[in-house]
Amino acid sequence: MCTVLAIVAAVLFLLAWLINAAEVSTNDVFTSTNVMLVGLALLALHAAGIGGGRATRGRRR
DSSP states (O other), rough: OOOHHHHHHHHHHHHHHHHHHHHOOOSSSSSSHHHHHHHHHHHHHHTTTTTTOOOOSOOOO
């Protein structure tokens, strides 16, 4: 569960690369740059430890 954000970010990077490499014309919201920026935001959240699914309180088993 702790790598979900990183996997989603990698998929978004791949999607952005495919849009850019295939020179697909998309609308202004769904450009390769915007998809890449969303991927970077998810990667930053992963690096910050958000969405890790780790228990921060209570006992460890």
